[in-house]
Amino acid sequence: MNGQMGQGLGLYALKPWYAGRLAGALGWLARRRTSPDAVSATGIAAGAAAGAALAWLPGPGAFAGLVVAALLAARLACANLDGALARETGRTTRRGAVLNEVSDRAAELAAFAGCLALADARLVALAALAATLPSWVALAGAAAGAPRVQGGPVGKTERCLGLVVIAFTGWAVPVLALLAAGSAATAGLRLARVWRALGTP
Known part of the structure; x- marks a missing residue:
């Protein structure tokens, strides 16, 4: 799986289907020679706008x-298109790979920041920190030579869905608590998979 360890648990299993739905947008961006870095920056802006909407919209x-x-x-x-566009147009670079990861985390944290208007800052910080853990585990495993692990019960897509639920219902406290616990559990499951892949001492 292109150096990645997939996981059937969670909405990540739908990624191939979702990537297929984005094929038209990918082709459009490639034909216009759009920079993958610009797509990454747009993702950050969208995450920040989502956070602002959470905080300020009635x-x-x-x-x-x-x-x-x-x-x-x-x-x-x-988040799906920036890396795909770099590969499609032959513009993959090591700096681009770093920017891809950093922009993904920045977009998510910016979205979570909108919850500061809806819940205690300590709970928001806990949920936001927990949300980063699955990716850090995956990156640490890849740095150690394991395939990049993905998926889990509360991955990126599920966390976005949780923020949408908050916007619809206002249930910030229970949803943030659920996202924090689920993200931590996802990180734990990924760590177990990385550990098995690398072998025990």
């Missing part, structure tokens, strides 16, 4: 929920 309700959902869908699309 809500909770359908309007806030739909706006946040649209912005986070754009954020997820950019």
